[in-house]
Amino acid sequence: MSNAPAGTHKQGCLATLLLIVLPVILFLLSFLLGRYPVAPLTVIKVIAARFLPITPDWPPVVSSVVLDVRLPRVIAAMVVGGGLAIAGASYQGVFRNPLVSPFTLGVSAGAGFGAAVAILLFGERYATQACAFVFGLLAVALCFTMNRFFRLNSTIALVLGGVIVGSLFTALLSLLKYVADPNSKLPVIEFWLLGSLSSVSTADLVPVLVVTIPSAILLLALRWRLNVLAMGDEQARIMGIEVGRLRLVMILLSTLIAASAVSISGIIGWVGLVIPHFARIIVGPDFRRLLPATLSLGACYLLIIDDLARTMTSAEVPLGILTALIGAPVFMLLLGRGKLGWA
Amino acid sequence: MILAAEKLGFAYPGRPKPIFENISLDISAGEVLCVLGPNGVGKSTLLRCLAGLSPPTAGSVVLGGQPIAALPRAAIARLLALVPQNYETVFAFSVRTVVEMGRAPHLGLFDTPGDEVAALTLDALTTLGISHLADAAYSEISGGERQLVQIARVLVQAPKLMILDEPTAHLDFANQARFLALTRRLAKGGLAVIFTTHAPDHAYTLADRTLLLSPNHPPELGATSDILTEETLSRTYGVAIRLIRSGNHIGCVAEVEAE
Numbered sequence: 001m002s003n004a005p006a007g008t009h010k011q012g013c014l015a016t017l018l019l020i021v022l023p024v025i026l027f028l029l030s031f032l033l034g035r036y037p038v039a040p041l042t043v044i045k046v047i048a049a050r051f052l053p054i055t056p057d058w059p060p061v062v063s064s065v066v067l068d069v070r071l072p073r074v075i076a077a078m079v080v081g082g083g084l085a086i087a088g089a090s091y092q093g094v095f096r097n098p099l100v101s102p103f104t105l106g107v108s109a110g111a112g113f114g115a116a117v118a119i120l121l122f123g124e125r126y127a128t129q130a131c132a133f134v135f136g137l138l139a140v141a142l143c144f145t146m147n148r149f150f151r152l153n154s155t156i157a158l159v160l161g162g163v164i165v166g167s168l169f170t171a172l173l174s175l176l177k178y179v180a181d182p183n184s185k186l187p188v189i190e191f192w193l194l195g196s197l198s199s200v201s202t203a204d205l206v207p208v209l210v211v212t213i214p215s216a217i218l219l220l221a222l223r224w225r226l227n228v229l230a231m232g233d234e235q236a237r238i239m240g241i242e243v244g245r246l247r248l249v250m251i252l253l254s255t256l257i258a259a260s261a262v263s264i265s266g267i268i269g270w271v272g273l274v275i276p277h278f279a280r281i282i283v284g285p286d287f288r289r290l291l292p293a294t295l296s297l298g299a300c301y302l303l304i305i306d307d308l309a310r311t312m313t314s315a316e317v318p319l320g321i322l323t324a325l326i327g328a329p330v331f332m333l334l335l336g337r338g339k340l341g342w343a
Numbered sequence: 344m345i346l347a348a349e350k351l352g353f354a355y356p357g358r359p360k361p362i363f364e365n366i367s368l369d370i371s372a373g374e375v376l377c378v379l380g381p382n383g384v385g386k387s388t389l390l391r392c393l394a395g396l397s398p399p400t401a402g403s404v405v406l407g408g409q410p411i412a413a414l415p416r417a418a419i420a421r422l423l424a425l426v427p428q429n430y431e432t433v434f435a436f437s438v439r440t441v442v443e444m445g446r447a448p449h450l451g452l453f454d455t456p457g458d459e460v461a462a463l464t465l466d467a468l469t470t471l472g473i474s475h476l477a478d479a480a481y482s483e484i485s486g487g488e489r490q491l492v493q494i495a496r497v498l499v500q501a502p503k504l505m506i507l508d509e510p511t512a513h514l515d516f517a518n519q520a521r522f523l524a525l526t527r528r529l530a531k532g533g534l535a536v537i538f539t540t541h542a543p544d545h546a547y548t549l550a551d552r553t554l555l556l557s558p559n560h561p562p563e564l565g566a567t568s569d570i571l572t573e574e575t576l577s578r579t580y581g582v583a584i585r586l587i588r589s590g591n592h593i594g595c596v597a598e599v600e601a602e
Contacts, residue, residue: 096433224455228444230434234427237396239500240420240448285434288455 015282016289019296023078026303030074033311036065047071068202076200076208077306078299080261081271083212085298086291087254087261088272089279090219093230093287094250095155101273102258105162105251108269109169110139111262116176116189123185128192129204129263133211136259139165140251155233155247195266195320197306204264211260215253219291226250226287268320270327271298277334344371345407345422345504345535346393352401353388362388364401366562368554370504370535375526377546377567378539380556381580386539387428389556390508393537394425407503420448424502426493428509435480438473438492439464445499460499467498472521486513494522505529507538511545523548543571543584547593555579568593 031043038046042058046066049056056063087102095104103109114135118128143161152158180186225246228236233243258272279293302319305326309317352364362385370376378386391397393404395411404411407422424445432441446460456464468474471491476484481492490513497505510526511519526549530536540546546553546567553567557579563570576584576595583598 093434098433221453225447225452227436227440228447231432231436231441231444232430234396235430235432237416238394238420238425238427239444239496240417242416285436286440 012283015293019282019293023296023299023303026300027074027078030077030303030307031066031070033307034065034070036061038062038066042066072200072202072205073197073306073310074303076197076205076264077303079205079208079212080197080265080268081275081302081305082295082299083216083257083261084268084272085275085279085294085301086216086219087258089276089287089290089294090226090250090254091272092276093226094247094254095159096230096232097155097159098277099273100159101269102254103166103267103269103272104159105143105255106139106165106169107136107255107258108262108267109166109173110142111136111259112193112267113169113173113176114138115192115266116173116180119188119192120176120180120185123188125199125204129207133207133259133263135169136262137255139169140255140259144248191318192266193320194318195268195323196309196316196318197265198310198316200264208260208264212257215256216295219250219253219257220295222246222250223287223291226291230287266318266320268302268323270323270331271302274327274331274334275301277331281334344369346370347405348393348402349405350402351389351392351399351404353385353392353397354400361400363556363562366402366554366556368564370537372503372533372535373530374552375530375536375538375550377550377553378537378556379543379546379553379571379579381558384556384558386556387508390425390506390537390539394423394506395419396425417448420500420502422502423504423506424497424500426490426497426505426507426510428512429486429489432482435482437478438468438481438484439477441481441492442467442495442499445496445501448500463499463501464495467495470498470525471495487515487518490514491518491522494525502534504535504537507536509539509541511540511542519545543576544594546571571595 028040028043032038032040042062043066045054046058046063048054050067084102088100091100091102091104092098111132114131114133115128117135118124118131122128142165143158146161146164147153147158150157152161177186177189180189225241228239228241229243229246229250231239236243236246262268275298276290276294279290279297282297283289283293302323305319305322309319309322347369349367351366352361354361362383366389368376378389380386388397392399395404395406395414398412406414406419411419442464443456443460446456446463450456465474465477468477471494473488473491473495476488476492481489484492490510494507494510511522514522523545526536526538538549550567552565553570555563555570555575557575560578563575573584573586580597584595585598587594587596
């Protein structure tokens with residue numbers, strides 16, 4: 001960026017390069033991890049064989065491990081991590097509030113309730129994913145309806161609406177857990193709520209990608225306008241922005257991303273809150289650089305966490321536990337150094 | 344004519360007594376209009392109505408020949424730029440980034456400012472004498488510097504009418520004088536300016552016409568020297584005010600005795 005003064009320009013270039021290269025390296029490294037050992041070169045060849053005419057010189061089980069087990073999981077970790085982070089950054093911009101995360105308007109509570117309903121009624125993976133997605137969106141829609149109904153026009157009222165809707169769905173979820181069979185259904189619900197990518201397949205991933213990729217591209221395309229919006233409603237209107245409409249679009253896109261992430265991974269907290277702050281320390285508050293940076297950092301972060309989750313112990317550690325265990329102290333550290341990039 | 348307001352009135356919902364009513368004014372290219380009055384007569388609200396930010400409860404505003412209520416925000420922003428009294432930002436955007444935002448109404452939905460806007464931004468910062476602040480965080484500079492940054496943002500926005508709410512309030516003495524000179528120069532270049540102030544001196548220095556708002560008295564609009572007399576000023580502010588002439592300059596002092 002030509003914006004940086006001469007001294008930090010080189011640093012800026014280095015950060016940009018790192019943010020592009022790091023996800024690629026981690027992506028490739030992640031295929032090497034796991035109980036079945038695969039050589040690095042074989043990984044590249046197996047993936048390339050999907051697109052290029054390469055005669056396999058590896059056993060079929062290697063193909064299966066790389067393409068059917070590790071590939072969807074690695075992509076899911078990156079998409080969920082990057083998605084939650086970019087959604088969090090744009091939520092923070094839209095609400096001009098450092099405490100906001102993509103779950104602020106009740107996406108996670110709604111999705112949790114939806115998943116529990118599906119587990120109780122159908123007990124089938126695709127139904128759980130679909131229900132979680134739909135109820136996640138429904139929770140946010142409820143926030144907006146409430147805001148419109150009571151003619152509250154401030155963003156802080158919208159955040160409070162999120163608290164209300166979140167509590168409502170959490171209470172409903174508790175009710176479902178209370179009536180769920182403690183031997184069969186309850187553990188499934190609990191495990192879903194802790195967040196995991198352990199059984200993600202390509203088929204689960206497709207709807208998530210179909211929603212997330214176009215939404216993220218649109219968010220990125222609008223990111224300079226997010227700068228203007230983040231100056232405050234009145235200032236943005238003075239500079240010719242239709243504030244209500246742009247805010248609605250930004251929230252809708254971010255919510256679609258967050259809801260589809262949650263639908264496949266369960267509830268993974270802290271990524272959407274901490275990664276935007278962390279990215280702001282590296283590239284500054286300008287959303288032109290911040291949004292791409294959050295995408296990269298979020299993807300890297302959750303990929304590392306998921307790699308840890310599946311290799312640390314023989315039993316999988318739920319992701320939500322790890323992100324909180326790591327996220328909370330890191331956030332403390334950032335807070336303590338007073339480098340959050342907020343006024 | 345760039346902007347015309349007819350019989351504007353504004354009352355807060357639930358309060359029967361309007362904070363102002365029956366204000367009509369108009370402004371053309373190159374003209375400077377001052378809005379003067381004591382605290383609480385609705386100067387800021389009037390500016391918000393003129394800028395289309397608050398719909399007036401009575402009367403109408405016409406901007407560039409069309410009712411402002413029917414214009415999209417971007418069309419308004421290409422014709423009119425407002426500098427409010429003060430505002431905070433939660434993000435530590437650089438001054439350069441803030442000034443560049445002024446270009447928003449001229450850019451398409453998915454456009455981002457390029458080299459052309461960067462050049463405009465640098466020009467504007469240089470004109471205001473604050474190019475050294477380009478990379479400073481907007482949230483960390485002083486109130487007066489922010490005011491200058493906002494005026495630089497207006498230059499990048501390139502409207503036909505600039506509306507300023509107490510532009511000199513946070514400026515030191517030298518910057519007040521610089522602001523007055525700059526505004527005069529911009530007006531010579533064809534920009535129309537409406538500003539509010541608490542300093543009648545600035546009205547004399549800068550304004551072709553003045554709108555005087557006094558409590559319990561109908562608004563008066565006319566040539567500044569006709570409107571701002573010792574009598575009208577004393578009545579408006581409720582204290583004895585004396586005008587002092589020195590060469591081309593007119594200043595005024597309030598004669599309040601210590602008790």
